[in-house]
Amino acid sequence: MDEETWELRLYVAGQTTKSMLALANLKSYCERHLKGRYQLEVIDLLVNPQLAEGDQILAIPTLVRKVPSPIRKIIGDLSNQERVLVGLDIRAIGHS
Template sequence: AIENLREVCEENLKGRYELEIIDIYQQPIFAKEGKIIAAPTLIKELPLPIRRFVGDLSDKQKLLVGLDIRKYDKK
């Protein structure tokens, strides 16, 4: 999931994103605070609205739509 997300971010948001990875098994307080009930979970905080994605994030098109990312057309 991490590699899938990094690839999407680098291809579409290079230099314009911040990614924080938290291991909820080592730091379970973050799971409780973030209301995370499944792993892996991606929480997009900004820009609003907050969105949550669960799973391996391998469906890049679904992830792009969910994150509201528009790929730059270099024509």
């Protein structure tokens, strides 16, 4: 199984309840399914609005999986674990 490091970016707009919930949910999933094999970058678009353009961010919060390719995006607070795991294609990890 490929052991590359996953690169994830979470785009938020300030310390809103929805943004904080998305971050907490994401950290929980990553620790459970990608422990020691992920990099998480949180980008606050209130601080760096120009960074939204690169990943074509249209809604907040948005999670972008940069690596492994292809790039995948999930919009929302990430509270639906199954949707997040399927969306990121994490289903099979940790079950080998």
